[in-house]
Amino acid sequence: MAGPVLEVDGVRKSYGRRRAVDDMSFDIRAGELFGFVGNNGAGKTTTMRIVLGVLTPDAGEVRWRGRPVGFDARRQFGYMPEERGLYPRMKVGEHLRYLGELHGLSSAAARSAAGRWIERLGLAHHASEEVQNLSLGNQQRVQLAAALVHGPRVLVLDEPFSGLDPVAVDVMSDVLAERAADGVPVMLSSHQLSLVERLCDRVGIVGGGRLIACGTYRELSENAGRRLLVDAPEADGNWAAGLAGVEVVSREGTRTRLRLAKGADDQRVLHAALATGPVTAFVSENPPLTELYRDLVTGTDDRTGGGER
Numbered sequence: 001m002a003g004p005v006l007e008v009d010g011v012r013k014s015y016g017r018r019r020a021v022d023d024m025s026f027d028i029r030a031g032e033l034f035g036f037v038g039n040n041g042a043g044k045t046t047t048m049r050i051v052l053g054v055l056t057p058d059a060g061e062v063r064w065r066g067r068p069v070g071f072d073a074r075r076q077f078g079y080m081p082e083e084r085g086l087y088p089r090m091k092v093g094e095h096l097r098y099l100g101e102l103h104g105l106s107s108a109a110a111r112s113a114a115g116r117w118i119e120r121l122g123l124a125h126h127a128s129e130e131v132q133n134l135s136l137g138n139q140q141r142v143q144l145a146a147a148l149v150h151g152p153r154v155l156v157l158d159e160p161f162s163g164l165d166p167v168a169v170d171v172m173s174d175v176l177a178e179r180a181a182d183g184v185p186v187m188l189s190s191h192q193l194s195l196v197e198r199l200c201d202r203v204g205i206v207g208g209g210r211l212i213a214c215g216t217y218r219e220l221s222e223n224a225g226r227r228l229l230v231d232a233p234e235a236d237g238n239w240a241a242g243l244a245g246v247e248v249v250s251r252e253g254t255r256t257r258l259r260l261a262k263g264a265d266d267q268r269v270l271h272a273a274l275a276t277g278p279v280t281a282f283v284s285e286n287p288p289l290t291e292l293y294r295d296l297v298t299g300t301d302d303r304t305g306g307g308e309r
């Protein structure tokens with residue numbers, strides 16, 4: 001994968017006295033699917049709007065290929081806003097052609113691109129319908145087509161998967177993976193962490209307006225410390241207590257899940273388990289992104305649970 005093309009550097013934004021985004025920095029590489037996750041109110045939409053130039057930051061800047069993003073660069077961005085922004089009375093085909101032309105495509109090119117995306121996103125039966133008469137999921141497909149119709153060089157998508165049926169999620173995932181394979185950097189926010197884990201090359205986790213972790217799933221997983229599942233049928237509930245660098249995450253019957261701090265010795269864990277009797281399972285586990293996320297976000301976001309600061 002190539003180097004960074006889209007850089008968010010030290011971005012800060014307040015609404016009145018409320019700090020929504022604070023010293024936010026990350027970059028996205030060409031051809032990379034970058035998942036942007038965080039609790040409600042963590043600052044994702046505000047950051048994405050700043051990337052798009054819909055909002056101006058109080059400090060910091062966004063750069064595209066090393067230069068501050070200006071009007072010309074932004075015309076090459078494709079954006080799917082959280083508050084979907086389609087004209088309800090326009091017909092789907094007409095709407096997409098209009099948006100293509102608005103972004104500088106010729107009338108013929110806009111017609112052809114609109115037709116292509118209508119077909120690709122499974123909207124062929126709805127091309128002549130008014131947007132407002134479509135189901136919400138289909139409106140969302142149109143919204144994705146609207147972000148793609150002008151052949152953008154960057155995609156910024158705010159919760160593109162919310163409310164989609166599983167088939168539409170697959171179509172959307174395939175399309176985004178294809179765009180990324182074509183070298184387009186794709187930034188997407190989502191609360192569907194299993195999907196983000198599966199789809200995205202890297203993940204940025206936002207808490208309280210700041211980026212609290214960023215990396216591949218594997219990197220995030222390694223930084224969080226190793227997990228072990230140990231099944232010691234004759235052990236009592238306290239067998240792992242007091243082992244240095246070892247935390248008991250959960251116990252179900254005879255199975256204990258442990259988290260090991262960096263550098264903690266798993267062989268000492270094995271010895272301690274064997275000292276209780278037979279050990280029928282001793283397995284390294286990769287926690288799902290959801291669990292890593294919970295560990296990272298807990299305690300870092302004083303707006304956790306949708307509250308505001």
Ligand SMILES: Nc1ncnc2c1ncn2[C@@H]1O[C@H](COP(=O)(O)OP(=O)(O)OP(=O)(O)O)[C@@H](O)[C@H]1O
Nearest residue numbers: 015020038039040041042043044045046047308309
């Ligand atoms: N127009 C606004 N005026 C005042 N405060 C705002 C405005 N927009 C957002 N905020 C506040 O800024 C903070 C960040 O909001 P933002 O919408 O960026 O979060 P988010 O991570 O996208 O949340 P969600 O997952 O719920 O969409 C919140 O405290 C929110 O209430």
